[in-house]
Structure formats: C-alpha cells, structure tokens
Amino acid sequence: MLTGTDELVEAWQAMRDRLLVFVTDRVAGHSDAEDIVQDVFIKVGGGIGGLRDGKRLEAWIYQVTRNAIIDHHRAAARLRHAEARAAAEERLASSAEPDKREALTALTGCLAPLLALLNERDRQAITMVEYDGLTQTEAARRLGISVSGMKSRTQRARARLRDLLTQCCQIAVDVRGDVRAIRPACSCSSLSARQPGSS
Numbered sequence: 001m002l003t004g005t006d007e008l009v010e011a012w013q014a015m016r017d018r019l020l021v022f023v024t025d026r027v028a029g030h031s032d033a034e035d036i037v038q039d040v041f042i043k044v045g046g047g048i049g050g051l052r053d054g055k056r057l058e059a060w061i062y063q064v065t066r067n068a069i070i071d072h073h074r075a076a077a078r079l080r081h082a083e084a085r086a087a088a089e090e091r092l093a094s095s096a097e098p099d100k101r102e103a104l105t106a107l108t109g110c111l112a113p114l115l116a117l118l119n120e121r122d123r124q125a126i127t128m129v130e131y132d133g134l135t136q137t138e139a140a141r142r143l144g145i146s147v148s149g150m151k152s153r154t155q156r157a158r159a160r161l162r163d164l165l166t167q168c169c170q171i172a173v174d175v176r177g178d179v180r181a182i183r184p185a186c187s188c189s190s191l192s193a194r195q196p197g198s199s
Contacts, residue, residue, distance in 0.1 A: 019037050020034070023036050023069060027069060037065075040065045040068050044061055114164045122156060122161075123157070129154050
C-alpha cells in the first residue's frame with residue numbers, strides 16, 4: 001500500500017519523465033535536457049509557495065520549463081555567436097586581401113551593436129539561422145512555430161538589419177557583391193538612441 005509520501009514521489013517522477021520528453025524534443029543534447037529539468041524542479045520548489053491556484057500547477061510547471069528552454073537557447077546562442085565571430089575574424093585575418101579584410105572587420109564590428117537593436121524575435125531568428133547555422137526548418141522546430149512563420153521572421157530580421165546598416169555605414173561592393181570598403185557615416189552603436197521601441 002502506498003503512503004502519501006510514496007504517491008507524491010511517484011507523481012513527481014511521472015512529471016519529471018514527461019518534462020524530460022518535452023525538453024528533449026526542444027534541445028539538442030540529452031544531458032542538456034536533464035540539466036534543464038533539474039533546474040526546473042529547483043525553480044518549482046522555490047516558487048511553489050507563490051502559486052495561488054493549485055489547479056494550474058501543471059500549466060505553471062510547463063511555463064517554467066518553456067522559460068528554462070528559452071534561457072538555455074539564449075545562453076547557447078551567445079556562446080556560439082562569440083565562437084563564430086572569433087572564427088570568422090580569424091579566417092578573415094588569414095585569408096582576405098588587406099583592404100577587403102579591413103572592410104569585413106569593420107562590417108563585423110558594425111553588426112554586433114545593430115543586432116542588439118532588433119526586437120527579441122528578430123534577433124533570435126538572425127542568431128539561429130545566420131550565426132548558429134540552423135536551417136529555418138530546424139529553427140522553427142526549436143521555437144515551436146511554423147516554418148512559414150520562421151521564414152517571415154528571418155526575412156523581416158534581415159531587412160531590418162540591412163536598413164540599420166545602411167543608416168550608419170556606406171558600403172562599397174565589387175562586381176561579385178563582395179564587400180570592398182565600408183565607411184561608417186556615424187557610430188553604429190549610436191543608433192540605439194534613435195531607435196525607440198526597437199528592442
């Protein structure tokens with residue numbers, strides 16, 4: 001016969017198993033999924049006293065889990081972005097012609113502050129597709145949205161980033177479309193003062 005404690009342990013184990021499946025479908029590694037579920041249980045344990053409606057316990061736990069998944073993707077994206085930028089700069093330094101290398105380094109320096117001006121959805125779309133190298137289908141699956149919705153976000157983000165770039169820089173390209181020179185017309189980071197509601 002199960003005691004109240006045994007029933008509670010079984011209920012938590014069943015919830016943990018469901019959450020693990022839920023998280024594993026949305027993150028790449030099983031160990032990452034385990035870590036996220038562990039963090040969720042810690043957060044749930046710390047915040048359960050503030051839950052007013054016990055009937056919404058499971059919905060609340062899933063919302064905490066979704067937030068933890070988003071935090072995980074953001075942290076991973078920041079790390080991948082930093083690694084990709086460092087690798088790109090290293091490739092540029094070793095292979096590009098001196099003038100072109102200087103232009104591309106300037107362009108890379110402009111993009112970082114401009115990326116920060118995009119709203120969260122657009123920034124996430126650009127980061128996942130352009131920096132993390134995910135296909136739009138994979139990015140859509142991870143975010144739990146339709147592929148067409150992801151394509152719209154990515155197109156909108158690219159257009160917005162291009163508009164911001166042309167506001168702060170004059171870019172010269174060669175016949176192949178490669179960047180040959182870039183001359184800032186203003187500080188790219190100063191655009192934030194002129195972009196109300198951009199984030």
